[in-house]
Amino acid sequence: MSLDSLIANTIRQDVRSDHIYHVPDASGFVKLDAMENPYVLPSHLHHELANRIASVALNRYPVASYETIKQRIRARLGVPAGYDVMLGNGSDELIAIMAQACALQPAEGKRAVMMAPAPSFVMFQRSAMVAGMDFVGVPLKADLTLDLPAMLAAIAQHKPALVFLAYPNNPTGNLFDAGDIEQVIMALGDKGLCVVDEAYEPFAQQSFMGRLPEFPNLIVMRTLSKLGLAGIRLGYMSCAPALLEQFDKIRPPYNVNVLTQAAAEFCLDHLEVLNEQAALLRQQRSELSDALAKLPGVNVFPSAANFILIRVPNADTAHAALLERKVLIKNVGRMHNVLANCLRITVSTPEENAIMLDGLKAALAS
Numbered sequence: 001m002s003l004d005s006l007i008a009n010t011i012r013q014d015v016r017s018d019h020i021y022h023v024p025d026a027s028g029f030v031k032l033d034a035m036e037n038p039y040v041l042p043s044h045l046h047h048e049l050a051n052r053i054a055s056v057a058l059n060r061y062p063v064a065s066y067e068t069i070k071q072r073i074r075a076r077l078g079v080p081a082g083y084d085v086m087l088g089n090g091s092d093e094l095i096a097i098m099a100q101a102c103a104l105q106p107a108e109g110k111r112a113v114m115m116a117p118a119p120s121f122v123m124f125q126r127s128a129m130v131a132g133m134d135f136v137g138v139p140l141k142a143d144l145t146l147d148l149p150a151m152l153a154a155i156a157q158h159k160p161a162l163v164f165l166a167y168p169n170n171p172t173g174n175l176f177d178a179g180d181i182e183q184v185i186m187a188l189g190d191k192g193l194c195v196v197d198e199a200y201e202p203f204a205q206q207s208f209m210g211r212l213p214e215f216p217n218l219i220v221m222r223t224l225s226k227l228g229l230a231g232i233r234l235g236y237m238s239c240a241p242a243l244l245e246q247f248d249k250i251r252p253p254y255n256v257n258v259l260t261q262a263a264a265e266f267c268l269d270h271l272e273v274l275n276e277q278a279a280l281l282r283q284q285r286s287e288l289s290d291a292l293a294k295l296p297g298v299n300v301f302p303s304a305a306n307f308i309l310i311r312v313p314n315a316d317t318a319h320a321a322l323l324e325r326k327v328l329i330k331n332v333g334r335m336h337n338v339l340a341n342c343l344r345i346t347v348s349t350p351e352e353n354a355i356m357l358d359g360l361k362a363a364l365a366s
Contacts, residue, residue: 014129021126029328030355032346035170035200035307037228039277039349045270052266056258064253069261072268073236077222078209083238086248087256091199091223091235092123095164097250098195098219099131102161115160117146119171119336121197124164136160140338144169144301144309146176148183155187163188166197168204171332171344173303175204185215193243195219200305202227202278203285209238216240226306228274229267232260281306285347291357292345295364307346312364315341321363327356 007016024033041049066087073085088094104112114128118137128135138154141147146165155163163184168175185194194217196208201222209220219239224232234256238244267274285303292310293300299311312318315333322329330344345356 018126018129021122024328026328029326030348030352031328032348032352032356033328033330033344034230035226035305035346036230037226037274037277037281037306038352039228039280041228041267041270042273045266045273049263049266052262053259056262058258060258062254062256062258062261066256066261069256069265069268070236072265076268076271077236078207079238080210080212082241083212084241084244085236085238086244086251088235088237088251089255089260090225090233091197091221091237092127093255094221094235094237095123095127095195096130097247098162098193099127099133101247101250102193103131103133104161112162113158113160114162114164115151115154115158116164116166117151117169117176119332119339120164120166121170121199122335133161134158139336140169140172142338144172144174144338146180148177148180151180151184152187155184155192160188160192162193162195164195164197166199167206167208168200168304170199170305171307171309171330171335171339171342173301173305173307173309173344175206175304178206178208181208185218188217190217193217193219193239195221195237198222199226202275203282203306204304205282206304212238212240216243219243224264224267228277229264232263234260234264278306281347284350284353287350288345288347288353288357291353292360295357295361297364298360307344309339309342309344311340311342312360313341315343317366318360318363319343321366322356322359325355325359325362327359329356 070085102112111134113136114133115136116124118139125135136158138151165181188194198207201207212218221237223235289300289308292298297313301309315331319331332339332344333341
């Protein structure tokens with residue numbers, strides 16, 4: 001039996017031709033490539049968290065309703081009254097669930113379409129591929145703002161079942177105009193769903209969550225990863241109750257493990273600590289943006305996230321020079337033509353920001 005033939009006969013062609021999502025090894029690096037919160041919980045909370053984790057019944061499945069963690073999210077993270085949330089193993093799983101729910105079966109006609117600005121979060125397109133949807137990326141303007149006429153024209157032409165708008169956008173960091181997002185939502189009407197991805201809401205301080213009752217076709221998705229809990233992998237989304245019920249049919253019954261639930265509940269009981277850390281990072285974002293703007297040949301784009309997008313004379317050279325200094329940032333210059341020679345830098349502590357700045361200065365000087 002030939003293994004190559006076996007794979008060719010059993011694995012979808014589009015999967016075979018795709019590549020594995022690569023996450024670089026960051027051991028020994030100043031890690032500024034993944035938009036993580038660099039701050040840990042204060043030491044006085046470590047013992048309490050350890051006790052909470054130690055009391056978890058690892059021999060039992062999670063309580064399938066997840067009501068205790070969902071109650072905390074509804075109460076403390078701005079979910080409108082009368083609205084529930086659905087949990088995911090990070091926001092990646094939520095994106096995949098929505099794609100699976102909206103992908104048409106072959107017998108139902110042509111493939112359903114997912115749409116998003118380009119460039120945007122890479123998991124939108126990957127989830128569309130895995131679910132069997134067609135993906136349409138609508139290029140941003142040269143200034144990285146949403147091209148509303150192009151979006152509306154693409155909606156009219158392709159009639160997407162799902163439109164994802166990251167707010168702020170990754171990897172650009174900017175907030176699209178709220179009025180433009182409203183027009184996208186209304187253009188979809190009862191033919192499509194608009195998902196506003198608010199992964200960076202703690203740093204943007206702007207949200208569509210409270211506006212869910214205005215738009216039946218609006219879904220707001222968030223994650224606890226950027227708030228400081230990337231390691232536990234917990235995302236959540238909210239939308240009209242009848243719509244949420246449909247997505248919940250796709251969700252695996254025990255998709256969030258008991259350790260994640262216990263850690264998330266504990267941290268939401270101490271949400272003020274995470275909010276204080278987000279405030280520190282917003283301040284660091286401002287100071288780092290100013291420092292980057294003073295470097296020769298560096299163009300800094302406005303950011304409402306916990307990362308900053310810059311354009312340099314040669315992104316490949318600068319990225320390689322920083323790697324030699326054990327500083328890991330993201331070279332996004334080849335993701336899309338509007339990102340030519342762009343680097344994405346996570347905002348970190350003053351100490352790590354200074355190390356990155358020194359390395360970038362040296363790279364630009366050489």
